[in-house]
Amino acid sequence: MKKETFLLLAKKYAQGTCTPEEKTAVEAFFDKMQNQSTFHLNQISDQKGDVILDKIFLGIHRKPKKYILRKALKIAAILVVAFTVAFTAAQFVFAPNEIIQTAAKGEKKEVLLEDGSVVVLNSNSSITYFEDFETARNITLSGEAYFKVFHDKSRPFTVQTHDVKVKVLGTSFDINSYKHMLTKVSVVTGKVEVSSPTGKKVHIIKNQQADFVNNADFRISAEDSRERIAWTSNIIMLKNTTLSETAKIIENWYNVDIEFEDKALQELTISGKFKDEKLENVLESIAFLKQLKIDYITKKHIVIRRKTS
Numbered sequence: 001m002k003k004e005t006f007l008l009l010a011k012k013y014a015q016g017t018c019t020p021e022e023k024t025a026v027e028a029f030f031d032k033m034q035n036q037s038t039f040h041l042n043q044i045s046d047q048k049g050d051v052i053l054d055k056i057f058l059g060i061h062r063k064p065k066k067y068i069l070r071k072a073l074k075i076a077a078i079l080v081v082a083f084t085v086a087f088t089a090a091q092f093v094f095a096p097n098e099i100i101q102t103a104a105k106g107e108k109k110e111v112l113l114e115d116g117s118v119v120v121l122n123s124n125s126s127i128t129y130f131e132d133f134e135t136a137r138n139i140t141l142s143g144e145a146y147f148k149v150f151h152d153k154s155r156p157f158t159v160q161t162h163d164v165k166v167k168v169l170g171t172s173f174d175i176n177s178y179k180h181m182l183t184k185v186s187v188v189t190g191k192v193e194v195s196s197p198t199g200k201k202v203h204i205i206k207n208q209q210a211d212f213v214n215n216a217d218f219r220i221s222a223e224d225s226r227e228r229i230a231w232t233s234n235i236i237m238l239k240n241t242t243l244s245e246t247a248k249i250i251e252n253w254y255n256v257d258i259e260f261e262d263k264a265l266q267e268l269t270i271s272g273k274f275k276d277e278k279l280e281n282v283l284e285s286i287a288f289l290k291q292l293k294i295d296y297i298t299k300k301h302i303v304i305r306r307k308t309s
Contacts, residue, residue, distance in 0.1 A: 102126040106255035116150035123252035186228035261305040
């Protein structure tokens with residue numbers, strides 16, 4: 001078959017100028033070949049194609065003139081399959097690469113995005129986005145990060161966490177979204193929209209916080225949001241924080257594992273502020289305030305117990 005004929009048939013089907021009979025037969029042939037898991041283009045023999053087309057035409061009950069089209073329809077069907085395979089392959093080959101930026105336990109990382117925005121990752125956190133980020137400013141966050149978003153009214157900036165979505169144009173805000181807890185969003189400047197999987201939406205502005213609760217709603221509070229981003233200055237800020245959550249913070253900051261001898265201890269709360277402190281100093285301060293005992297099983301394995309004497 002000449003190249004010109006192939007192109008003509010392909011163009012005819014693509015432009016929708018096939019007769020109803022041609023269109024039905026081509027699509028039926030295509031569906032038949034798609035359903036064969038071991039199908040390859042070079043496996044379509046004239047004999048096999050004729051058998052399949054006979055079954056198709058019997059199914060659509062056309063007049064005898066259909067057989068005149070058999071060869072042309074088979075070629076058109078092959079072209080449809082070939083173009084589909086090529087298009088699918090092209091989507092895979094030319095799809096934008098996924099970029100992952102990670103801050104391991106015990107470190108923090110600043111990331112400059114292609115649009116001029118800046119992201120500061122807290123320990124044990126990561127962001128994922130595609131290399132065409134300048135076109136579609138969409139990010140997925142795991143953990144905690146502080147965002148300073150470059151203002152661009154034509155391109156909203158969105159952050160997806162494991163439970164909420166945050167949408168902005170240009171502002172600075174913090175998202176605390178480790179998987180062991182519900183997401184907390186704090187606005188430092190500007191305004192953001194926070195939405196839940198159920199469609200619930202809230203807008204918060206400077207010095208407002210939205211805490212996701214009950215997997216459906218938000219609790220809005222007002223306080224100095226700079227306290228929520230104190231971690232960017234290497235400050236651990238505890239404010240009526242449970243020891244369970246405090247332990248998670250310490251684990252991420254110092255790359256250690258903490259256990260509680262008694263689970264009831266996890267519900268105790270503590271307030272305090274630690275700037276650039278050594279791990280031992282932080283733990284000893286907590287132990288002193290709550291009358292606890294710190295046992296170092298290894299340098300990386302710590303157990304918090306009740307003080308017995």
